[in-house]
Amino acid sequence: MSQANSTSGSTSGHLSSFTNDGGANDGGGFPVVSSQPTMSDQANNNQDSSSDQPTQYFDELLMRLDICTELVHAELEEYRNASFGSEPSKRTDYLLSVVIPVFNEKKTIGRILSRVASLKLNLELVIVDDFSTDGTREILDQIKDLPRVKVILKEKNEGKGAALRTGFEHAAGNYVVVQDADLEYNPSDIPKLLQPLLKDEADVVYGSRFIGETQQDESWVHRAGNAVLTGASNLFSGLNLTDMETCYKAFNREVLKGITIKQNRFGIEPEITAKLARRGCRFVEVPISYDSRGYDEGKKIGVKDLINAIYCIGRYGMTD
Secondary structure, three states, X not given: OEOOOOOOOOOOOOOOOOOOOOXXXXXXXXXXXXXOOOHHHHHHOOOOOOOOOOOHHHXXXXXXXXXXXXXXXXXXXXXXXXXXXXXXXXXXXXXXXXXXXXXXXXXXXXXXXXXXXOOOOOEEEEXXXXXXXXXXXXXXXXXXXXXXXXXXXXXXXXXXXXXXXXXXXXXXXXXXXXXXXXXXXXXXXXXXXXXXXXXXXXXXXXXXXXXXXXXXXXXXXXXXXXXXXXHHHHHHHOOOOOOOOOOOEEEEHXXXXXXXXXXXXXXXXXXXXXXXXXXXXXXXEEEOOEOOOOHHHOOOOOHHHHHHHHHHHHHHHHOO
């Protein structure tokens, strides 16, 4: 099923709206931030882009990440004004955990964190560093004490699946979305991923690179490989996905509690899809944008991962 759809203020007092940890409750099990207007309040109140209330979370984070000062005002405004879809939910009684696995992303980690934090959503950042050795950890050290920011430093490199497993365990939100630390996936698509969950139209939302009007991946090799894996996954799962291998996966956190992730590397994509499908979860896809990078830019998936993905499709399509 498919579903369409720096500006930096004063740096004083920027933490005031973050010290509320989402601990209040509306009686329905959802954390509510109740002090000053939150990012989600501003975003869901008829998408009022005229508000001049500063986003303290973003401003404080950006101030600490000196690497991001090169970002231009127009780019940051794009994320502040990200689309929520044609019929956005007005709900504000949620917390979204953005889980970001990181391995040697010194050149991009600051920009990704800034882009995500600038979204007008009620969110927390859960950053899992998979034993980076290129200076990424020194950057994360600048923000590790911020409220709504969790930085987990692993003691050895295990892979994306292991990092996500750790991130999911630390996520406190009602909803969870995966964000890669490179610049391939555009965080301005995250609000669209969240909407079907907020409206209880899905338990799982995948961002597809292949259902929009524009071709997102120019590499025919990548497209062919993805088509083979997604087609095989659909045969075992009974789903009708167009992009099983997408990074952008969003979940109701309750469905993640019902599965145990075993794959340490990229096998997590078919594994998690198969396990959630076998449990009868409702899947929805939404179109996203994509800017593919090459291996010379740090892309890490390889032929061994392709072979393992085929194994995982059959393995977890039948049993845990």
